[in-house]
Structures are given as structure tokens and as C-alpha cells.
Amino acid sequence: xxxxxxxxxxxLAFLVACAQAVIPxxxxxxxxxxxxxxxxxxxxxQFLLTAASFAALTWAFVTSDFSLRLVTxxxxxxxxxxxxxxxxxxxxxxxxxxxxxxVTLFGGAVAWFGANLPPSLKARVLxxxxxxxxxxxxxxxxxxxxxxxxxxxxxxxQDLNPLLQDPGLAFHPPFLxxxxxxxxxxxxxxxxxxxxxxxxxxxxxWVRPYTLAAWIFLTIxxxxxxxxxxxxxxxxxxxxxxxxxxxxxxxxxxxxxxxxSAIVVEKRESLKSWTILLAIIAFGFSMVGAFITRSGVLTxxxxxxxxxxRGVFLLGITAAFMMGALTLFAARANVMxxxxxxxMVSRESVLVLNNILLAVACFVVFxxxxxxxxxxxxxxxxxxxxAPFFNAAxxxxxxxxGLVLPVGAMMAWKRATVGRVVRQLIPxxxxxxxxxxxxxxxxxxRSALGPxxxxxxxxxxxxAMVDIWSRTGRGSGRLARLTRLPRADWGKAVAxxxxxxxxxxxxxxxxxxxxxxxxxxxGEDLEIAGYGLRLDEVHQEQGPNYMxxxxxxxLSQNGREISEMHPEKRVYPVxxxxxxxxxxxxxxxxxxxxxxxxxxxxxGWAVRSYYKPLxxxxxxxxxxxxxxxxxxxxxxxxxxxxxARKLPQGVPAE
Amino acid sequence: MKRLxxxxxxxxxxxxxxxxxxxxxxxxxxxRARDISAGLRCLVCRNESIDDSNAExxxxxxxxxxxxxxxxDSNEEVVDFVVDRYGEYVLLKPRSGxxxxxxxxxxxxxxxxxxxxxxxxxxxxxxxPEREVxxxxxxxxxxxxxxxxx
Numbered sequence: 001x002x003x004x005x006x007x008x009x010x011x012l013a014f015l016v017a018c019a020q021a022v023i024p025x026x027x028x029x030x031x032x033x034x035x036x037x038x039x040x041x042x043x044x045x046q047f048l049l050t051a052a053s054f055a056a057l058t059w060a061f062v063t064s065d066f067s068l069r070l071v072t073x074x075x076x077x078x079x080x081x082x083x084x085x086x087x088x089x090x091x092x093x094x095x096x097x098x099x100x101x102x103v104t105l106f107g108g109a110v111a112w113f114g115a116n117l118p119p120s121l122k123a124r125v126l127x128x129x130x131x132x133x134x135x136x137x138x139x140x141x142x143x144x145x146x147x148x149x150x151x152x153x154x155x156x157x158q159d160l161n162p163l164l165q166d167p168g169l170a171f172h173p174p175f176l177x178x179x180x181x182x183x184x185x186x187x188x189x190x191x192x193x194x195x196x197x198x199x200x201x202x203x204x205x206w207v208r209p210y211t212l213a214a215w216i217f218l219t220i221x222x223x224x225x226x227x228x229x230x231x232x233x234x235x236x237x238x239x240x241x242x243x244x245x246x247x248x249x250x251x252x253x254x255x256x257x258x259x260x261s262a263i264v265v266e267k268r269e270s271l272k273s274w275t276i277l278l279a280i281i282a283f284g285f286s287m288v289g290a291f292i293t294r295s296g297v298l299t300x301x302x303x304x305x306x307x308x309x310r311g312v313f314l315l316g317i318t319a320a321f322m323m324g325a326l327t328l329f330a331a332r333a334n335v336m337x338x339x340x341x342x343x344m345v346s347r348e349s350v351l352v353l354n355n356i357l358l359a360v361a362c363f364v365v366f367x368x369x370x371x372x373x374x375x376x377x378x379x380x381x382x383x384x385x386x387a388p389f390f391n392a393a394x395x396x397x398x399x400x401x402g403l404v405l406p407v408g409a410m411m412a413w414k415r416a417t418v419g420r421v422v423r424q425l426i427p428x429x430x431x432x433x434x435x436x437x438x439x440x441x442x443x444x445x446r447s448a449l450g451p452x453x454x455x456x457x458x459x460x461x462x463x464a465m466v467d468i469w470s471r472t473g474r475g476s477g478r479l480a481r482l483t484r485l486p487r488a489d490w491g492k493a494v495a496x497x498x499x500x501x502x503x504x505x506x507x508x509x510x511x512x513x514x515x516x517x518x519x520x521x522x523g524e525d526l527e528i529a530g531y532g533l534r535l536d537e538v539h540q541e542q543g544p545n546y547m548x549x550x551x552x553x554x555l556s557q558n559g560r561e562i563s564e565m566h567p568e569k570r571v572y573p574v575x576x577x578x579x580x581x582x583x584x585x586x587x588x589x590x591x592x593x594x595x596x597x598x599x600x601x602x603x604g605w606a607v608r609s610y611y612k613p614l615x616x617x618x619x620x621x622x623x624x625x626x627x628x629x630x631x632x633x634x635x636x637x638x639x640x641x642x643x644a645r646k647l648p649q650g651v652p653a654e
Numbered sequence: 655m656k657r658l659x660x661x662x663x664x665x666x667x668x669x670x671x672x673x674x675x676x677x678x679x680x681x682x683x684x685x686r687a688r689d690i691s692a693g694l695r696c697l698v699c700r701n702e703s704i705d706d707s708n709a710e711x712x713x714x715x716x717x718x719x720x721x722x723x724x725x726x727d728s729n730e731e732v733v734d735f736v737v738d739r740y741g742e743y744v745l746l747k748p749r750s751g752x753x754x755x756x757x758x759x760x761x762x763x764x765x766x767x768x769x770x771x772x773x774x775x776x777x778x779x780x781x782x783p784e785r786e787v788x789x790x791x792x793x794x795x796x797x798x799x800x801x802x803x804x
Contacts, residue, residue: 235671235706242701270779343780352776356768364761371748371757379753384695386703386746393761519674606674 003068006056007147013049014137016042020130024123036119039126040111046133047108050101057097057146061088067153070094070146076159076574078545086170087160092294093146095173100136102181107133117206124192132184135317143310159574168228175221176248180286182214183251186258187283190276191325194332199272204265209638211262215255216629222248223622234580236593236610238618241390246369247289250362254282257358260351268340268348268413273333280325287318343415350408361397368393402456402503406463409496410470424470428462446511453507460500468493488635495628498621505617514611521604529611531592532556538605546570551596551605555585567596591615671706678720687720690732695744703746
């Protein structure tokens with residue numbers, strides 16, 4: 001019964017979305033206030049109906065209702081409650097429902113918190129958002145209905161993919177979707193502004209919080225995914241340049257570019273057409289991501305459902321929205337005349353450079369991801385493009401970005417003098433060079449990757465500190481003023497510093513990692529990067545829905561015991577899948593990473609151990625970046641400008 | 655019974671990526687083998703190098719790479735040997751010859767094009783509305799007034 005109600009709610013939500021896509025748009029065109037006002041309650045109802053539908057599906061998972069095909073395929077009575085719930089989105093159909101729920105949530109957010117938007121713009125934004133919603137409702141109902149019943153329900157389900165039964169991965173998809181779909185909001189704002197024929201500073205201010213929110217969610221989502229890969233896949237890789245990872249990374253890069261160019265629109269009324277274009281493209285990349293994940297065009301570890309019908313449907317949606325928006329963009333190019341005047345050397349120009357670097361970096365990722373497809377179709381060559389290509393082709397852009405960033409971040413608007421900025425940054429630069437040189441001297445005769453990474457990291461962090469310090473002006477009381485700086489200033493410094501921390505972590509881990517693979521008897525020990533590891537014992541254990549081989553290691557340094565480590569190897573009998581659970585000893589400067597393998601014929605166990613320098617910096621920097629975004633989002637200027645004086649929490653999607 | 659199931663599961667579990675018994679005694683050769691393996695694709699996997707893959711076929715390829723190295727091949731010769739047998743599909747880093755040049759040059763070309771376009775735009779921004787710039791300068795305006803008043 002509840003299932004049928006959920007199904008019915010979904011259909012109703014689709015109908016509401018269709019109405020909301022048309023009525024407010026006509027209303028805004030004809031200036032009929034009643035028709036425009038229809039958008040707000042419709043958005044709310046659309047959200048409530050979708051939420052009800054999602055709740056119904058969750059209920060089916062929680063109660064293990066195996067008459068539902070989806071539950072049978074992805075759940076099991078023995079599964080812990082947490083994974084019963086996360087199983088709702090651990091599959092294609094459920095994840096699309098979550099996707100569309102977030103589409104309606106963002107639409108609802110504009111209805112609830114967008115009190116200061118001009119009525120016609122608001123009506124149009126909600127209308128465009130409803131079009132996106134309607135397209136996805138149709139997609140779900142026609143090709144991926146989660147509410148299909150089984151004629152003969154089985155006694156038990158087939159269990160969720162064991163790899164997904166992990167807290168890191170359980171929350172990775174919702175954050176990513178919040179990010180992807182957050183970009184649908186900027187898309188809606190861009191298209192609405194094009195229809196409206198007005199792109200001004202106010203528009204820049206309205207759209208920035210949504211871009212920022214989307215970017216924060218993408219940052220967290222990507223970070224969670226890479227952290228999960230690091231500890232779960234058994235050898236500490238954190239980024240594979242897999243098509244699906246790239247699909248999430250491309251919107252992140254574009255969102256980062258959009259974030260910066262929207263500042264120029266807001267403060268200087270320039271770069272308008274570029275910003276609108278970015279907003280359209282950013283959502284385009286989100287859609288391409290959905291397409292890549294679900295069509296199986298590019299084989300990848302993540303490929304959800306390799307169903308051509310779904311792929312064609314998603315490609316159709318993507319093409320329709322992109323072509324519509326870009327045609328509108330071409331037709332309305334004249335409304336986007338730039339106002340602000342600035343010289344070649346100015347904050348505006350540096351932000352243009354930032355946008356070029358990010359956009360080209362994104363383009364490199366895009367062409368690398370699509371190249372196997374292009375090569376096969378156009379040149380009849382069957383080839384692969386993997387991590388080594390991306391490492392070589394992508395990294396230079398990030399190095400350039402890191403080099404320019406601290407200088408650019410301190411440039412004045414309109415007309416800047418490079419000399420003044422550089423003078424302030426000399427201490428930061430000297431410090432960074434010293435750290436890089438020290439690393440170079442210590443490592444003696446290995447690649448330049450590590451030292452360059454540490455140099456960039458130090459340069460970015462120290463540069464961010466100089467930047468925020470320079471905002472406090474001159475004379476006494478600078479420390480006191482530091483605490484009173486706008487949150488946006490702090491957000492900028494923290495996010496830029498976070499980027500540096502992540503860069504240093506990635507470079508150090510790739511350059512100085514140490515690995516040891518060997519057979520170890522119980523009682524024996526091995527040495528890795530100055531640490532001792534002793535295998536104490538191995539035993540079998542029974543988990544809730546798996547069986548585990550669990551080992552105990554003792555980690556020591558200079559004869560002093562540091563900790564006990566318990567790597568596991570699990571087998572999930574229902575899904576017939578093994579997983580490795582690595583044991584990690586986290587440290588500020590290094591992780592020690594141990595994996596227990598198979599028993600060997602001559603006795604003993606295969607053991608892999610790793611020394612991972614600065615591993616946690618990768619995710620520490622990611623957290624800092626997200627935190628910086630959040631600080632910026634909570635800036636007073638948006639709370640006031642977002643018209644939420646009555647509602648202190650301001651920007652919705654926090 | 656439970657013991658038996660456990661034992662079966664342990665046996666049925668797939669092997670690791672690189673196994674202890676594969677590793678060459680000579681650390682320099684082994685490091686070269688790892689470098690080469692990281693650039694070769696496991697043919698039956700999805701986007702994994704043979705160095706990271708658990709598949710049987712990846713193990714065979716890893717052993718093949720080490721065999722060739724022990725036989726005295728250079729890194730390039732080993733890669734050529736594998737490519738001759740399995741096609742360029744095994745290379746995770748595509749060679750830059752022929753149409754692949756486009757792939758490798760795409761980034762630099764776009765960067766160049768972007769910089770040129772931005773340069774043109776920025777020069778336009780800096781120049782066009784000179785009137786506005788003039789109005790912003792107080793000294794010039796004062797000067798203008800003086801001239802007009804005279």
C-alpha cells in the first residue's frame with residue numbers, strides 16, 4: 001500500500017512539475033501576478049510529493065519488502081540498518097529518485113528563501129527548474145521505476161554490493177548529487193536571466209550562493225569518494241582518473257571557475273556572458289556525468305546500469321537542455337554588455353586567467369575521458385586513456401594555477417600594481433622556496449614532484465595568510481581587526497590554503513610513498529620506512545552479514561610500540577564478494593597502511609604494507625576548501641542580500 | 655561445518671594485485687617492472703592497470719613483463735612486446751603519434767586560444783570606454799574646467 005502511494009506521489013509530482021514548467025513562465029511573460037505566484041506553492045508541493053515518494057521507498061528498504069524488485073536486488077534482512085537505508089540510493093533507480101528529490105529541494109529553496117527576487121525572475125527560475133524536474137520524473141517513470149513489484153517475492157534479497165556497505169561510501173552519493181543538482185539551480189538562474197533579458201550585479205549576487213553551495217557539496221562528495229577508495233580498495237590509491245570520477249571532477253572544476261567569475265559579475269558587472277555560459281556548461285557537465293555513469297558508454301568501475309535505453313533517454317535530456325539554453329544564449333548575447341572598465345593588470349584580469357586555467361583543465365579531463373570513444377569512431381583505433389595520461393596532461397595546469405593564485409588573490413580591482421603585491425608576498429615566497437629546497441635536499445635524487453608539491457603547498461598557505469593579514473590595514477589593532485574581517489575574506493583565505501594543503505599532500509604521497517609486499521609468518525616482523533610491523537596472530541570472525549579473516553599487527557618505531565592494527569579480509573556470502581579492510585595508523589605526517597592477504601602454501605600470510613607520507617593532508621585540505629566555501633556562504637552580505645532578514649539561516653541548502 | 659564454509663571462502667577469495675611470489679629479487683628490476691605495469695591496462699578489467707588488478711590475466715601479464723626484463727629487454731622493448739600482442743588498447747598512456755597528437759595537444763592549444771581571446775577582450779575592456787575613465791580622474795576634470803573657463 002505504502003509503495004503504491006509512493007508511486008502515485010511520484011506521478012503527481014511529475015504532473016505538478018509539468019504545470020509549474022508552463023504556468024509561471026506564461027505568467028511572467030504576460031505580467032499576470034497570479035500565474036507567476038503559482039510557482040511558489042507548486043514548488044513546495046512538488047518537493048513534498050517527491051519527499052513522500054522517497055520516504056515510501058525508504059520504508060520498503062527498512063522493512064525489507066521483497067515484493068519490490070529493487071529491494072530484492074539490493075537488500076538483505078541481515079544487513080545493518082544503516083546500509084538498509086543507504087541501499088535506497090545504492091542503485092540506479094533509487095539514486096535517480098534521490099536526484100530528483102534534490103532537484104525539487106533546490107526549487108523549494110528558491111520558493112522559500114528567495115523573497116527578494118523580482119517576481120518575474122523568480123517565476124522563471126522556478127519554471128526552468130520544474131522543466132528539469134519534469135524531464136527527470138519522466139525518465140524515472142518511463143525507464144527506471146523504483147516501485148516495480150515482483151510477481152513472486154523471494155524469501156530474501158540479493159544484498160547490496162559489499163563495497164557500498166561502508167560509511168564513507170554511504171554518504172558519498174548524496175553529497176555528489178547535492179552538488180550536481182545544485183548546478184541545476186545556477187542553470188535555471190542563467191536561463192531565467194536570459195529569458196528575462198537582464199544580467200546585472202544583482203543577478204550575480206543571487207546566483208553565487210547556489211554556485212557556492214553546489215561547489216561545497218561537490219568538494220565534500222569527491223573528498224568522501226577518494227577517502228573511501230584510499231582505505232577500502234586495499235592499496236591506498238585515492239584517485240584513478242576513472243570516467244565516473246572525471247564526471248564528478250569536471251563539474252567541480254567548472255563550478256570553481258563559475259564561483260570566481262560570478263564575483264566579477266557581482267562586483268564589476270563584467271564577464272556576464274562568460275558567466276552565463278559557464279553556468280549552462282556546468283550543468284551540462286553534471287548531465288554528462290549522469291549519462292556516463294548510467295549508460296555504460298565508457299566502461300568504468302562505477303558503471304551503475306549499462307542500459308542503452310536509459311543512456312539514450314539521458315542523452316536526449318542533456319541535448320535538449322543544452323541546445324535550448326545555448327540557442328537562447330546566442331539570441332540574447334546583446335543583453336550582456338559589460339559595464340566595468342579595468343586595466344590589463346587587475347583582479348578582473350587575474351580572475352579571467354583563473355577561469356581560463358580551470359576551464360582548460362576541465363577540457364583536458366573531458367577530452368581524455370571521451371578520447372577512447374572519439375578515437376574508435378573517428379580513427380578506428382581502439383585505445384585507452386588512463387591515469388598516466390591525466391597525470392601528465394592535467395598537472396601542469398594545476399601547477400600554473402597554484403603559482404599565480406597568491407599573487408592574483410591580492411591584486412586590486414580595476415587597476416593593480418604587480419610590484420606592490422609581489423613585495424608583500426616576498427616572505428611567503430622565500431619560505432616556500434626554502435621548504436621546497438629542503439625537501440629536495442633530503443630526498444636526494446628522486447623526481448621533482450615532491451619538492452615542487454611542497455613548494456606550491458607552502459606558497460599557497462603562506463600566500464593565503466599574507467592575503468588575510470593584508471586585509472587588516474595598517475597601524476595598531478591589526479589582530480583585533482583580523483577577527484572582525486568579513487567571513488568572505490576568511491572563506492577565501494581558508495579555501496585557498498586548503499587547495500595548497502591538498503596539493504602538498506597529493507605530491508608528497510605520490511613521490512615518497514613506500515611499499516612492501518611479502519609473506520609473513522605469525523610472529524615475524526617486517527620493516528617499512530623506519531617502522532617495524534609484527535604479525536601477532538590471525539583468526540576468523542563472524543560479522544553480521546559477512547565472514548572475516550582478521551589479523552593483529554603491532555606497529556613500532558625504534559623498538560617503541562605505537563599501536564595495534566587489525567586489517568581484515570571479508571567475504572560477503574550472499575553477494576559472493578570479498579572486500580579488504582585495510583588497517584590504518586593515521587598520523588599528521590604519515591599513514592601506515594596494512595592489508596592482510598591470502599594464506600600461503602608454505603604457511604604464513606601475504607602482507608602488503610605502505611608508508612603514505614602526508615596522506616591525511618589530501619582530505620584535510622579538502623575539508624578546508626569546503627569550510628572556506630561554507631564561511632564564504634555565511635557572509636553577512638548574502639544573508640542580507642538573499643532577502644532572508646526574517647529567516648536568519650539565510651541561504652537554504654546548508 | 656562453519657569451519658568448512660570459512661575455509662572455502664578463504665580459498666575462493668581472489669588473489670591480491672602483486673603477489674609476494676612475483677616480486678623479482680633485484681630491486682632495480684622490480685622497480686622497473688612496477689613502473690611498466692602501472693602503464694599497462696588489465697584487459698578484462700574496467701580501467702585498472704595490471705599493477706592494481708586482481709585478475710588472473712593481469713597476473714600473467716605481470717609475470718610476462720618480469721620475464722622480459724630478466725631476459726634483458728629495455729623498458730621500451732617490453733612495452734613494445736606487449737603492445738605487439740595485445741594492441742595499443744593496453745596502453746593507459748596513449749602514444750602521441752598520429753591522431754593521438756590531437757589528444758596531447760588539445761590542452762596546450764586550448765590554453766593558447768583562451769589566452770589570446772582573453773587578451774583581446776581585456777585590451778578591449780581597458781580601452782573602449784575611455785570617456786568613463788576620463789570622468790573618473792578628478793585632476794583632469796579640474797584642468798578641463800580651467801581651460802573651459804578661460
